[in-house]
Amino acid sequence: MILKADVVASYLEEPDSTDPLVITPSPDIEVLRGSGAASVDLRLGTWFLSLRHAKMTCIDVTKGEDYHEASEKFTKSSYIPFGQDFILHPGSFVLGITLEWIRLPGLLSGFVIGKSSWGRRGLVIATATGVHPRFTGCLTLEITNLGHIPLKLKPGMLICQLFLEEVRGSASESDLSQFNARRKPVLGKMNIDDFSKMLSEEI
Amino acid sequence: MTVSQYASLKIEAVLDLIYRLKDTDFPYSHSKDALDKVESVFNKLQRNLGRAEAKGDDLLITTVCTRILEEIFRFLPVIGFILRSTNVRNAFEVHGPALRMSRELLGAETKLLVSSEWDYSPYTYRPIPFLKHFVFIGLPSTESSNPLVIPLAGHELGHSVWQQYMLDTDLRPLLQESVISTIHTNRRTEFKQFFPDTSDEPSELGNSRSVQPAIGPVVAWATYQAQESFCDFFGLKLFGTCYLHALAYLLAPGMVWRPTFYPSLFTRFENLVTAAKLYHIEVPDGFENMVMRHPLPEHWSEREKFLTSLADHALQQNVGDIIDLAKAIIKETGIQLPSDETANEIVERFFKKTVPCHGKVGLANILNAAWKFIGENEVWAEYPQMRHNERNCLMEIVLKSIEILEIEERAPITP
Numbered sequence: 001m002i003l004k005a006d007v008v009a010s011y012l013e014e015p016d017s018t019d020p021l022v023i024t025p026s027p028d029i030e031v032l033r034g035s036g037a038a039s040v041d042l043r044l045g046t047w048f049l050s051l052r053h054a055k056m057t058c059i060d061v062t063k064g065e066d067y068h069e070a071s072e073k074f075t076k077s078s079y080i081p082f083g084q085d086f087i088l089h090p091g092s093f094v095l096g097i098t099l100e101w102i103r104l105p106g107l108l109s110g111f112v113i114g115k116s117s118w119g120r121r122g123l124v125i126a127t128a129t130g131v132h133p134r135f136t137g138c139l140t141l142e143i144t145n146l147g148h149i150p151l152k153l154k155p156g157m158l159i160c161q162l163f164l165e166e167v168r169g170s171a172s173e174s175d176l177s178q179f180n181a182r183r184k185p186v187l188g189k190m191n192i193d194d195f196s197k198m199l200s201e202e203i
Numbered sequence: 204m205t206v207s208q209y210a211s212l213k214i215e216a217v218l219d220l221i222y223r224l225k226d227t228d229f230p231y232s233h234s235k236d237a238l239d240k241v242e243s244v245f246n247k248l249q250r251n252l253g254r255a256e257a258k259g260d261d262l263l264i265t266t267v268c269t270r271i272l273e274e275i276f277r278f279l280p281v282i283g284f285i286l287r288s289t290n291v292r293n294a295f296e297v298h299g300p301a302l303r304m305s306r307e308l309l310g311a312e313t314k315l316l317v318s319s320e321w322d323y324s325p326y327t328y329r330p331i332p333f334l335k336h337f338v339f340i341g342l343p344s345t346e347s348s349n350p351l352v353i354p355l356a357g358h359e360l361g362h363s364v365w366q367q368y369m370l371d372t373d374l375r376p377l378l379q380e381s382v383i384s385t386i387h388t389n390r391r392t393e394f395k396q397f398f399p400d401t402s403d404e405p406s407e408l409g410n411s412r413s414v415q416p417a418i419g420p421v422v423a424w425a426t427y428q429a430q431e432s433f434c435d436f437f438g439l440k441l442f443g444t445c446y447l448h449a450l451a452y453l454l455a456p457g458m459v460w461r462p463t464f465y466p467s468l469f470t471r472f473e474n475l476v477t478a479a480k481l482y483h484i485e486v487p488d489g490f491e492n493m494v495m496r497h498p499l500p501e502h503w504s505e506r507e508k509f510l511t512s513l514a515d516h517a518l519q520q521n522v523g524d525i526i527d528l529a530k531a532i533i534k535e536t537g538i539q540l541p542s543d544e545t546a547n548e549i550v551e552r553f554f555k556k557t558v559p560c561h562g563k564v565g566l567a568n569i570l571n572a573a574w575k576f577i578g579e580n581e582v583w584a585e586y587p588q589m590r591h592n593e594r595n596c597l598m599e600i601v602l603k604s605i606e607i608l609e610i611e612e613r614a615p616i617t618p
Binding site: 015022078081099 | 298557603609
């Protein structure tokens with residue numbers, strides 16, 4: 001069940017528990033509690049990662065790409081300090097990152113979606129990025145401008161919203177996400193499982 | 204072609220390089236400000252050359268051409284530094300808090316560039332004409348994204364403080380007095396052996412121009428050594444224990460090589476332990492034994508060894524005053540000093556939960572907490588996917604903590 005903002009605020013008020021929910025920088029707890037919302041707004045961070053189109057013919061994850069090689073070869077990292085802009089042109093795609101560092105306790109998971117006010121202006125944030133229990137780090141955002149007009153993005157602006165929900169199951173199980181403990185967006189590695197491999201073979 | 208035409212082409216090449224670099228993504232405006240200043244230097248030289256050519260004065264043209272060449276030699280490394288300050292491998296998050304610290308120490312007009320350099324030893328440029336108020340701190344490129352070495356920036360800031368307070372002027376006479384007194388009381392025979400034609404009377408040694416070739420270099424080396432030592436004490440007082448960790452990480456176990464104008468690494472470590480005790484700063488376990496004591500290099504002449512030992516001795520005679528001086532200057536600025544209690548709290552409340560800290564805790568406290576935490580491997584057991592990547596995870600948490608510190612300075616939204 002999705003947690004309402006007042007419940008999220010109560011979680012945030014217990015940062016010293018052994019397994020806390022942490023959002024840093026924290027939203028204003030009183031504003032959050034009184035918002036009546038079912039999500040927490042998150043802000044845009046300072047690091048961006050874009051693909052180097054000129055260096056690639058296509059992305060073929062079936063070839064077993066080397067993660068570091070792929071990151072270095074095909075992506076360009078940019079740091080946009082507070083006060084400066086990142087212009088996202090129509091049709092462009094970039095990986096951004098939340099300003100907030102999130103730590104979920106073992107019994108909470110979440111998902112991130114864009115803000116409708118941005119969506120109406122053409123900006124789409126992923127489709128619904130899942131955040132697993134015990135995740136810790138900043139959330140990578142897949143940002144696309146689907147509109148016809150360039151959009152000016154500024155680190156620190158509200159960009160997306162995080163919905164949190166309680167999960168059932170063992171709290172001790174760890175998230176195996178490779179995206180843990182990151183302050184910059186990452187391309188990450190795509191694992192092709194054996195089942196997919198078998199299906200991809202020609203008979 | 205004429206020398207003047209060569210100079211004209213060279214200056215165009217420099218300006219062309221600057222124009223192209225101005226299209227770079229500047230992570231903070233100070234790099235671009237520095238580039239603008241360098242551009243204005245070469246624009247002025249270009250105008251001067253034009254005027255000299257219009258006058259047709261050969262001597263004037265040669266003078267301007269010489270000046271152009273000198274400035275190209277002087278500024279090309281600076282331009283390279285500016286370019287490398289924009290490299291995305293750098294820990295840009297550090298810039299805001301480090302700038303605030305620099306401004307508290309050196310004044311509100313200070314501008315800061317932090318760069319990744321192809322020189323393993325962190326360094327700063329001595330004052331550069333036309334770039335007054337700019338502080339350049341170069342960290343080795345292999346460590347430029349590693350916040351754990353940031354305390355060494357305290358040493359480099361110490362050089363700027365040394366220049367600003369003109370401490371050379373204060374300390375040189377004391378060091379000279381120590382050199383003369385040592386020669387007179389303990390090393391007279393050796394002095395006569397190496398400088399048989401020079402008077403070794405204290406009054407002569409201090410005043411006569413004829414003896415300057417003998418002790419002049421020694422006093423200069425001792426003054427450089429005093430500056431290096433001051434910068435060590437300055438970094439230590441500013442950052443606390445993490446300065447010792449960072450220095451040991453970068454330089455232990457030391458090398459046989461040493462220049463005459465640097466105290467040996469063994470002496471630096473020994474003096475830092477003395478200073479830490481006086482400053483009530485905790486010394487990491489085994490710090491004193493992390494570097495080896497080496498004799499002076501064998502290939503040095505006996506005379507060179509003698510003179511260096513005089514410089515070394517002069518430093519040691521004044522080291523107590525230098526320790527006090529660093530402390531007094533930092534106290535005067537009122538800058539926030541690290542506290543062991545805050546660092547411990549950061550570890551317990553934040554880092555052990557794998558989250559960045561908040562609460563305007565100060566740059567030095569974050570870095571001390573990071574060095575305290577680095578050995579706490581059991582924390583990562585809860586996160587098996589990070590098990591072999593603990594150091595990188597910690598770096599991320601520390602750099603995010605530093606960014607949050609900057610956010611809190613700009614917009615205090617964290618309760």
